[in-house]
Amino acid sequence: MTVRVRFAPSPTGYLHVGGGRTALYNWLFARHQGGTFVLRSDDTDTERNTPEFQADILESLTWLGIDWDEGIESGGPHGSYRQSNRFPRYREVAETLVAGGSAYYDGATPEQLEAMRTEAEKAGASPVYDGRFRLSAAEAAARTSAGNPPPVRFAVPRPGETRFVDVVRGEIVFSHDNVDDFVMLRGDGSPTYHLASTVDDVDYHITHVIRGEDILPSTPKHILITEAMGGERTEYAHLSLLNGPDGKKLSKRHGDTALRAYRDAGFLPTAVRNFLVILGWSPGDDEEIVSIEEMIERFDLGSVSRNPAVFDVTKLEWMNGHYLRAMPPVEFTAMALPIVESDLGRTLTSDERQAFGAVAPLVQERAKRLTEITPQVRFLIGDEVTYEAASWDKVMKTAEATTALDGASAALEAVDDWSVAAIETALRGMLERTSLSAGKGLQPVRVAITGSTVSPPLFESLAALGKKRTLQRISGARLRRDIR
């Protein structure tokens, strides 16, 4: 039997990192099994859906390197893969189930429902509606023609229970005492999540439903519908949720939850993907850096962790730095250039591009995020430097700084061949003559040139900057010291 899995987000928000992980696990499972990955749009909530969110979901998945064999955009044998186009089908199923006795039109009022819930809570029981206000066919028809069509509820067999073996959690049993006669079709004829999702899973021949643990309690409902439809029962795998540092479900107040925010914050898709896969799954050995090929090769749903994972951005940053450093320098430079240009708001001249190309590999070793690149190469662009106040105060206010700046200026002036090696020789000679330590002697030069005590390696930075601007900046810094 060929494995068929699906990822079915609702376009009611940007793709959440937790959703990204769920999609990734579905995708890895499909790829590992040689199965089919279906992307569906559970867009039954017409009020909250937006095209923008829909587009974001597609973009975010693609960014993560996840592709789909069937589904929205790419098509397949099952139509548009959008639930909003399938309302007649859901209605048809609901009516069939009513006709077969598995479901009924319901006449309970909101007040009656509320009263029953309150009563159940008082009695210490589960707030479960048992269908006591079900309508006869005639009553339902009368209400419909009166312009007040009743909803359709599923008739949960009582007494009874639903049991199944969850692929990640093992055997799970729900007594029907705790499963109420849920609404499948609303009064307005629209399907609820339970109906639409289950009908699609059955119609699309899904074999494994891999989703968040938050819908574990709804699973008996889905199994009940599936069986009433005469459909094949799917396997279920419920993934633990992602938490914030405080152990609560990851939400806005913990920071960014949208995958796109991480892209915007300068994270590499390879790093995010690796980080996400590690959150709840381990390749088994002591390695955490795992290539996409290895993920596919070794991924196993059964060994997915049952406990919730905290989304730790610090570790993501480390991993991102790792992936950044692992890139071929040429590739890194090519990727970074448009980022820098976008940050600067203009394209670089060919001289600037050359200077950037010279220091880019050095920045590559130092960056954790793509957003850190521009600040580190900013000093190469244009004639002006912006001095960081703290950096200036820290190294420029000593007598040694004067000595260093004067010495450096003279030494560099004499350099004809403006190469990294020649610059280093000149500055080392200056240190020798002035008896300054490397720290004391070079930091003032660094601040004079880059405006900061933190920068790419100094000699390379000067080489990239050029002799003229280097000397200008040193004298500029000396002038600035005199003025102060």
Place this chain on the structure above:
RNA sequence: GGCCCCGUCGUCUAGCGGCCUAGGACGCUGGCCUCUCAAGCCAGUAACGCCAGUUCGAAUCUGGUCGGGGCUACCA
């Protein structure tokens, strides 16, 4: 309140009855390297929630307890 899920270092995890004086990774601390910052290397820090039981032996099995989380809509 009811139902369900979960419980190994601060965090992500390995562990499936003896190989555990519990391993790895991130973080943190110290050291080396060093023109700053990183990176790299070395060392250190730190956990089986608790109580019973089963067993010659339990992080691993069972029960309870405590703690955390999720669900509890004509939202998905």
